[in-house]
Amino acid sequence: MTITTSSLDVRDEGKCLKESLSKMLDPEFYTNEKWFERELQAIHFSAWHFVCLSTSIENPGSFVTRRFLERSVIVVRGEDGIIRAFLNTCRHRGAPLTSDRCGNNTYFRCPFHKWSYDTFGDLKSAPGLGGSVKRSELSKLRLNLVPVQCEVVAGLVFINLNEENEMPLKSYLGSYIDNVAKPHQVQRMHCVQEKSYTLTTNWKLYIEVDMETLHTNFIHSHSIGSQPVTPLEHGRNWFGVYHQNSLSPALFPEKRSLAFSTPHGVTGESAEGTHFCVILPGFFIVTAPEVMWWIQKTPISATRTSVNVGYAFHDETLARSDFKEVAPHYFERLDQVILEDDQICEYQLEGLRNRVQGHYTPAEPVAAYFSELIQKRLLEVGNE
Ligand code: FES
Ligand SMILES: [Fe+2]
Numbered sequence: 001m002t003i004t005t006s007s008l009d010v011r012d013e014g015k016c017l018k019e020s021l022s023k024m025l026d027p028e029f030y031t032n033e034k035w036f037e038r039e040l041q042a043i044h045f046s047a048w049h050f051v052c053l054s055t056s057i058e059n060p061g062s063f064v065t066r067r068f069l070e071r072s073v074i075v076v077r078g079e080d081g082i083i084r085a086f087l088n089t090c091r092h093r094g095a096p097l098t099s100d101r102c103g104n105n106t107y108f109r110c111p112f113h114k115w116s117y118d119t120f121g122d123l124k125s126a127p128g129l130g131g132s133v134k135r136s137e138l139s140k141l142r143l144n145l146v147p148v149q150c151e152v153v154a155g156l157v158f159i160n161l162n163e164e165n166e167m168p169l170k171s172y173l174g175s176y177i178d179n180v181a182k183p184h185q186v187q188r189m190h191c192v193q194e195k196s197y198t199l200t201t202n203w204k205l206y207i208e209v210d211m212e213t214l215h216t217n218f219i220h221s222h223s224i225g226s227q228p229v230t231p232l233e234h235g236r237n238w239f240g241v242y243h244q245n246s247l248s249p250a251l252f253p254e255k256r257s258l259a260f261s262t263p264h265g266v267t268g269e270s271a272e273g274t275h276f277c278v279i280l281p282g283f284f285i286v287t288a289p290e291v292m293w294w295i296q297k298t299p300i301s302a303t304r305t306s307v308n309v310g311y312a313f314h315d316e317t318l319a320r321s322d323f324k325e326v327a328p329h330y331f332e333r334l335d336q337v338i339l340e341d342d343q344i345c346e347y348q349l350e351g352l353r354n355r356v357q358g359h360y361t362p363a364e365p366v367a368a369y370f371s372e373l374i375q376k377r378l379l380e381v382g383n384e
Contacts, residue, residue, distance in 0.1 A: 022368045024358040025375060030202040031353055036302035042381035043281050043374065044069055046165060047237075048151075048158040048172045050283040050296055051075050053312060055155065055190045056102070057083060061119055064102045066159075067306065068298055072096060073148050073159055074108070078119040085150035085159045086121045091143035092128070101196075108145075121145035153177060155187030173279065174235035180277055183270035184287035185263065189312040193331060196308045201345040203282050203297040203305045204374065205352075209341050210276065210284045210295070211241060212364040219344050223252065223336050229276065231366050239373075240277030241366055242269070249274055250291045252333045258326055262289040263314040278370070290317060293334055295341075303349060309338060 028035050052064050052075065063076035065088055072088035074097065088096045090110040097108040097117065107124065109116040116125045122144050124135060149160040151169035154177050158169050170177065181187075199206070209215060216227045227249060229241035243249060247256035262271045266289055274288040282297035296308040311334055317323060352358070360368040 020362050021359040022371075024360065025204070025371050027352045027355045027357055029374070029378075030205060030349065031302055031355070033302050036299070038378060038381070039374075040069065040299070042378050044299065046160075046162045047281050048160045048167075048169050048279075049281075049298070050279065050285075050294070051085070051150075051157045051159055053155055053189055053191050053310075054083060054152050054157050054187075057157070059104065061106050062102070062104045063098075063119075065098060065100065066308075068159070068161060071161055073161075074098065074145075075150060075157060075159065076105070076108075076119050079106075080120075083150060083152055083157055084119075084121065085148040086145035087148060089146065090115055091123065091145065092126070097145075117145050121147060154181035155189060156181070172237050174237060175233075176235055176238040176277065176279060179232075180240070180270075180275045180287060183266070183268060184275070184289075184292065185265050185314060186287065186292065188263070188314045188316070189292050190315060190318055191310045191312045192318070192327065194308070194310045196306065198300065199305045199307055199342055199346055200303060201305050201349045202302060202352075203299040204370070205348050206295070206297050206305065206307075206341065206345045207278055207282060207284065207370055208364075208367040209345055210278060211239070211366040211370055212360075213241070213243075214361065214363045215344065219340050220337055223333065223340060224249065225253065231369075232275065232277070234369070237280045238277055239366060239369060240275055242273055242275055244273040245288075246272075248288055248290060250288050250293070250330050250333060252329070252336075255329050255333070258329055260290040260313070260317045260320065260323075260326060263316040266290075266314075280373075290314070291330060295338060307342070309334075 049068050051066050057063060057077045060077055060079045060081060063074055065072060065074050073085050074088045075083060075085045077083050090097055092110065092113055092115045095110055095112040097110050107116045107118055114127050118124050123138050123141065126138060149165055151158055153169050153173055213227045213229050217225060227243055229243045232240045232242050248259035251259055271289045274286060276286050278284050283294065285294045286292065292312045294310050298306045300306050311331065
């Protein structure tokens with residue numbers, strides 16, 4: 001066969017184009033339970049996991065329960081105002097102390113045989129041991145609730161399930177606090193709507209879609225359309241993209257003139273645009289000038305992901321007389337766009353079950369970065 005100059009050009013062009021692509025993780029990492037187990041050990045068990053805003057458990061006794069990696073955890077504000085976390089397991093015969101997602105309790109009383117614990121996790125009464133047992137004697141039993149590491153930074157409550165963890169939350173979050181959380185005044189946020197559900201997808205696919213806007217023109221063509229972003233300088237456990245906007249991206253384009261004004265104190269880059277960030281492993285948190293939302297992904301298995309979504313506004317916005325009238329426009333836009341992402345992530349997994357490796361284009365650099373980071377951490381653990 002004679003090779004002409006033009007066919008060589010075409011081939012070179014093809015080679016060049018191919019070299020501009022980077023590979024996704026091996027498809028087994030999205031589908032195979034054996035690899036998922038390795039990922040749990042390498043990435044999830046040692047991580048800090050977001051639970052709620054501290055304003056969601058503002059009063060002594062207010063609590064939330066959350067499931068992480070097959071553990072159920074109670075996070076409660078104690079009578080002394082300090083937020084603590086415990087495994088949601090009675091020290092008698094192991095029943096959960098509560099099945100409520102949130103509430104307010106002076107005591108946690110196990111529904112099975114009514115052993116009860118105070119907000120410090122201390123055992124206070126234990127039917128079966130005889131009514132004459134004094135409280136001081138109960139403490140000698142050392143059957144208090146099992147504590148879980150819990151810390152609050154910038155109004156964000158996190159827990160860590162690894163008993164041996166030595167990294168404080170502040171160090172884990174690193175530059176995210178000063179670069180994003182503080183400028184957006186996240187500590188003043190109040191969650192006004194929350195929902196949880198399960199998707200048939202791998203959690204990483206959802207992080208990838210959060211971090212690229214190549215899909216927005218296609219998947220969100222009827223909702224928000226194009227949303228150009230630039231990558232942010234990342235930290236060890238967080239990364240993200242920034243979308244400069246003069247009108248809020250948290251509303252449908254035709255409703256953006258209805259947006260709440262930017263609260264006092266939110267200035268500079270935070271008042272001019274929106275930070276879309278991921279705090280590893282699965283906490284996607286979006287801070288726009290006047291609203292914040294999150295989509296937290298917690299894996300259940302390689303192909304099942306628990307999703308927790310929350311919408312929050314600053315105290316000042318909540319106090320506006322038009323809040324109740326305008327907020328539903330935000331909910332409508334956020335619900336719709338999140339649904340579109342939910343659906344595409346489930347759809348994508350179906351194709352990956354064929355075990356064909358995919359690629360990222362140069363237009364998806366942060367998704368590619370995330371993928372490399374995961375691979376690196378898996379290898380780190382594999383080589384230990
Ligand atoms: S299992 Fe909780 S009181 Fe018996
Ligand atoms: Fe999306």
